[in-house]
Amino acid sequence: MQLNRLLAGVAILAMTVSAASAQTPAGQVPSQQPEEVIIDQGVLRPFQIAVANFDGENGSELGDVIRADLRRSGYFEPLDPASFVETGLTLANAPNFPQWTSIGAQAVLYGSVTRRADNRNDFGFRLYDPYRQCQLASYRFTATPEQWRRIGHKIADLIYQRMTGESGYFDSRVLFVSESGTQLNRLSRLAISDQDGFNPVYLTTGDEIIMSPRFSLNDPNEITYVALGKDYSRIYLFNLSTGRRESLGEFDGQVLAPRFSNDGSKMAFSIIRGGNTDVYVMDLASRQVRRLTNDPAIDTSPSFSPDNSQIVFTSDRSGSARLYVMRADGTGQRPISRGGGIYTAPNWSPRGDLIAFTKQGGGRFSTGVMKPDGTGERILSSSYFEEGPSWAPNGRYIMFARQSPGGDTRLWTVDLSGRVVSQAGYNGRGSDPAWSPLLDEQPSNLGAGGPDSCST
CATH class of the missing domain: 2.120.10.30 (TolB, C-terminal domain)
Known part of the structure; x- marks a missing residue:
């Protein structure tokens, strides 16, 4: 049988991680270049990223989904949230960069979940490079509260795209x-x-x-x-x-x-x-x-x-x-x-x-x-x-x-x-x-973040 x-x-x-051969994903700023992911003599050194739990509904679980996705890719090593020095990050403010470099974070992700008048939720997030002290990405998804898990996957996709130059999955x-x-x-x-x-x-x-x-x-x-x-x-x-x-x-x-x-x-x-x-x-x-x-x-x-x-x-x-x-x-x-x-x-x-x-x-x-x-x-x-x-x-x-x-x-x-x-x-x-192929829906941009945005 x-x-x-x-x-x-x-x-x-x-596997080679090549920005030159990568296609610009929808919702991404074409001129942005991927962060460097090092493959040294065939040994991949995972990128250390701090993913803070989001504020709001299912915020902790959302952080878990993003960390799990990135870890399974083999490119990323999400840091233990218990090691975070700074807490209470909000979308209105940039991180305290020295507190993140002190624990070896090469990128910092944080966000919030906000209920709208139509009973849907806004899932906003920002991604920063604490060493260059600038913003790498900022986006917002809008979805029903029940879709929080899928939004976590979509956020992980955008991080993967931004940091490797390859489409997410x-x-x-x-x-x-x-x-x-x-x-x-x-x-x-x-x-x-x-x-x-x-x-x-x-x-x-x-x-x-x-x-x-x-x-x-x-x-x-x-x-x-x-x-x-x-x-x-x-x-x-x-x-x-x-x-x-x-x-x-x-x-x-x-x-x-x-x-x-x-x-x-x-x-x-x-x-x-x-x-x-x-x-x-x-x-x-x-x-x-x-x-x-x-x-x-x-x-x-x-x-x-x-x-x-x-x-x-x-x-x-x-x-x-x-x-x-x-x-x-x-x-x-x-x-x-x-x-x-x-x-x-x-x-x-x-x-x-x-x-x-x-x-x-x-x-x-x-x-x-x-x-x-x-x-x-x-x-x-x-x-x-x-x-x-x-x-x-x-x-x-x-x-x-x-x-x-x-x-x-x-x-x-x-x-x-x-x-x-x-x-x-x-x-x-x-x-x-x-x-399957990637599912549909793209985020809206939260904004470039002003003068602190990472240059190309």
């Missing part, structure tokens, strides 16, 4: 297969949660086997997945905002591994038919299906390049599973993986620069990356068993499923340096993760 486990693979890549969600029960009586449900594992929601009841959930990168409310019943396999479209579910139709054979094109107009997937497995693509508007591969081997797990011009997929036509790339119309099929072992589950980075994969060899499974031409292969994580890499929306982190010997399958993350490896926030058993 677990075709995903039959087809698995690995690789790596070193905290205000996003993860789709996955939640597993429960025993090995002989396993229950699988489609589930979704915030990227840190909070607020899990179960979208199916467990009466079907769920496989290959995926987001549309064009619309984070639109997802797809495969459901296996007693006598059927179907690809479903599911809208998270409306709850509407529809099948893509009945196919002659078992369907698997669906994935949207990046503009949301097409769906690539595989069909097992007559002992053969090939890649197909469907135009979602017309529902017309076209066959892209025609080989007696197993061709599966298609993934579009960001510009939708190419598709990477897995094929064992050479004798063992390798990664192949073809044009979106199926022409120009060529192998790209060059190392030994079995390569599976390719996933093109949203940045377009890398392809993630699972690799099996030497009695272990690994998660790795390579360039689209197959060069630069590197392994990021290896273990007894892991599979199914999915990219964070900024293309700098990968989530995958990992299982220890005799243990349960859990969700894990790794960064592109391979040095920040940790279990994801969801505490239950889970597999086949899919990371």
